[in-house]
Amino acid sequence: MTTTATPETPATPAARPRHTGRFARLLDAAAPRSTVLMIVGGVLTLVGAYLPWVTFVLNEGPYPEKATLNFFVDPFGVTGFRLHLVILGLAAIVVAALRRIPARHRIVRGLGIGATVVALINGLWITVEGGGLGAITASEGTIAFGSIVALVGGLVTVLGASAGGLERKPVWTWTLPWWVEWILLVVLFVIVLLLVAAVLTSGGQGGVVNPYAGVVFLSLLAALGGAFAALNASGLLTWVSAVSERHRTFSVIVLLIVALLLPLTSAGTEYWMTVASNIGVYAATAIGLNIVVGLAGLLDLGYVAFLGIGAFVAANLSGAAASQIGIHLPFVLVMIISSVVAGMFGAIVGSPTLRVRGDYLAIVTLAFGEIFVRSAQNNIGGLTGGANAIPNIPAVGVGDFKFSDSVVIGSLRLPSGVLYYFLIVLLVAAVMLVFAHLKNSRLGRAWIAIREDEDAASAMGIRTGPIKILAFLIGAMLAGLAGAFFAHKTAVVAYDSFRFLESVTLLAAVILGGMGTIPGAVLGASILFVLPEKLREFSDYRLLLFGLALVLIMRFRPQGIVPDRHRKAELTDPDVEDVAKEGPGPLPTRVEP
């Protein structure tokens, strides 16, 4: 067992790096006391977590449960975001105090950013919901400075960590016996499963009756983002991914099994199974789009039309009463036909790529998306049902057995919709396999070469025209597959599921997650399609928040959450590398080598 860690910068004041940039003076002043600042920040975060946060009980009920004045009834029972703050604060104090931990400042900075964003999100929400600053400061004799103290704590932590000089991420080269690594991977994947279930269900089902859903979800994301950034800074994440790379096949199998076990967690209700299935549909579509945009570099602004084409084809072949074609084909056959039809349209839409490039192609695809929606809305050929949609699409099934039924195995009762969930997990896995295999082939290299420099690619003997059309065709086929599933799962296919906004969201999912990577597309699709579920109460501001989040991500992490190996190297500025995913970034610092 060997350990290699890059040597930490000496902590003597003389050797301290000088800062440059806008906050240089502040950071230089803070530098000699960085450790103290980090600890003070952590303590403030803790104190903030234990102070009351709201001066009155909100209309929809107390928020958060014990953060109002009745807090003193139960002093140690922090839950929810205050528990997250306590954990982040304690971790910051411990790491700051242990001088021997490599990349200590970088880790603490991640924790600090997490705490800052959690305090900011909750404070802002209470302010908005409570009708002004009075909600989080003092009003009618009651005092509640919790959010402000926690916010200051988080910022001080970040300041201390940044001032102390950010170290390079250490590299760990431990190798354990293979069975230990297997067990480790299984444990980690199960933890990931539980986290996914927790994130998915956090705040519960959004809606008018549950206005807390969105903010609880965002707050949990921020806390996890901070913890994730800290883990990443410690180099452990890189090590774990190296381990899983060593046991690639094993990891893939375990991951698939773990994904199939989601119904056994807290997410095992009909509602969450439906949400998870929808995420799966969009994840599969996003991976298809990733071929067109991420690999071949062709901007497609009307991509959701292919999902729609797949869905309408499946609806018409499903034997639904409203369908124009009164035949009922087996689901597998329907999927294949949907996929082929969508692929044909993909090739048609892709054909202008022979002549137009870049922005002009984007306009062509945008127009195609609009043509599709308008045609569907006007029920052209009677194939789409127009405003009436195509309802009552029968569930997938064999004989009397329906996929929409709940499953009872002995004493274990799985919610209805669980079979659809299993189906979409397998479908997404298959789509991932297609993507991975194509990416690492002659075809994938040709796509990337076209993205990089089309003229040079054709000078290398790549027939760019057919290969670009092939990207559109394969991408559309994957979307068509997802569309066939979507039609049967939701039982209703209406034109308004495939509007421009959905195309943009899919594109955003690909860019947000990281262009050209599988986990990126899945993660992006998950976040972007869970958010609307959670933020129903804020549906008026949804697009605003959405746009804001995208701007911030493009500013602080242009390579996406899970960057492609190549794009990472291209876009990474060493200082921006580990910034957490949400919220404002740290004070910009630049450490001289």
Next chain:
Amino acid sequence: MSENPQTADGTPTDGTTTDGTTTDGTSAAAEAVVEVEAPPEEVTAELAEDMHIATGTREPILVSSGVTMQFGGLRALSDVNLSLHEGEIIGLIGPNGAGKTTFFNCLTGLYTPTSGQVTLRGRAMPQDPARVTEAGVARTFQNIRLFPSMTATENVLVGRHVRMKQGPISSLLHGPRFRRSEAEAAERAEKLLAFVGLTRFSDELARNLPYGDQRRLEIARALATDPSVLLLDEPTAGMNAQETEATRQLIFAIRDLGVSVVVIEHDTKFIFTLCDRVLVLVQGELLVEGSPDEVRGDPRVVEAYLGAPPEEVSAQLQTGGAADGAGTAEGKSE
């Protein structure tokens, strides 16, 4: 440095003496100024075997006859004739705007000549860059055009594209034949990177490579298409003396693989010490064609480059031609 024993003597213009002097002068100068690593011999031998380019005939491979290119009212090329024989290195020089790159673009199918014809081994050249490459003509670009976000190995693998046969289905299934062809391509890429001396950068992104190495990678990528003709557009632009010398050795080694080479270059010293034959293009017309010595001594060339020839310059050029080695060394130390 690579052995360069047999000179390409299938052409009417170059005599053995000329060539001998040139090469000797080069190596002397190189040893005097800098140590330059040439491609390792065993790699060259293996590659030559893999690529199967040399046919042993002395037939002209690439022939352009009466190529004329008209852009609106501008005549960029008029009646340019060229015949490239197997194993030959031809230099194309001329002042800026003389039509050198236009001529390259005509040769590689990027432009369709207004009149005239380009043939490769007796067949008309296809009018599509991808098909031209497939037919066996590869090129590099004046301003480097690598795939910046791909690694050096991946760049070379893209060059293999045209010689690999996997279709979409086989790419999807990753069957045994797919794996075999991938392994072969990877092996070839490794050899080519060794050939141009970039093994240590194989996993580095192209954009991160030093400038000179990017040019070498571009050459490796072009060689990956198994070309019988390689067109190099200013391969030493922006290079220092040492890198230029290394490039010269590399081009000799490429010739030894059996690839015929056409080089565009501004650096006349580089051209005169490298090429078997030199063509001077001025205002779209072929001004002079001949061995380096003939071209160097030609007063029309001096005039084209410098305007009306003052006695001094002309004389200097003449003496430079005579005392070849010294002249080259001087040029290098600049």
